[in-house]
Amino acid sequence: MFKKIAASTLTAAIIATSAMAVSTSSASAKNGRNAGIFAAGAIIGLATGAIVASTARPSHANPRPxxxxxxxxxxxxxxxxxxxxxxxxxxxxxxxxCY
Structure with a gap:
């Protein structure tokens, strides 16, 4: 239950972060200024995606009998x-x- 909530929250955060990065980069980086904001948004989005991917897979794929x-x-x-x-x-x- 907690993993589903965490995954959906992180997915929403990824979408919001990528939307901010795209809107900021198109508004401010016309003349090459503030290009670091786009890079920061991409890095945050990739990090959040890695966290979601690591929580989505089962931690015990083959439990011991x-x-x-x-x-x-x-x-x-x-x-x-x-x-x-x-x-x-x-x-x-x-x-x-007994038997």
Whole structure:
């Protein structure tokens, strides 16, 4: 979000700077005077364009892969023991099994 706002602000600044440089150069530099104003406008415009270009490209083109552990699945499994007095297996506890 911030990069979009910064890029649009800098683009507007480039357009304004280049418009000032063109209008100033055509108005004042007829006899070769104030030609430095045109050069200053061109340098400021190029510098602003370089700043916009550097903020427009992504800073992390190829991020490093991150290992994510697979989710563990767990359930409670009954522990059964033979009860000779009743003649069948009974659940005496539960143990947690994860895989």
């Amino acid at each position: 991150v290992y994510v552990e697979p989710r563990r699945r767990c359930h409670n499994e009954p522990v059964q023991r033979w009860n000779p007095y009743r003649g069948h297996y009974e659940v005496v506890a539960y143990k947690r099994v």
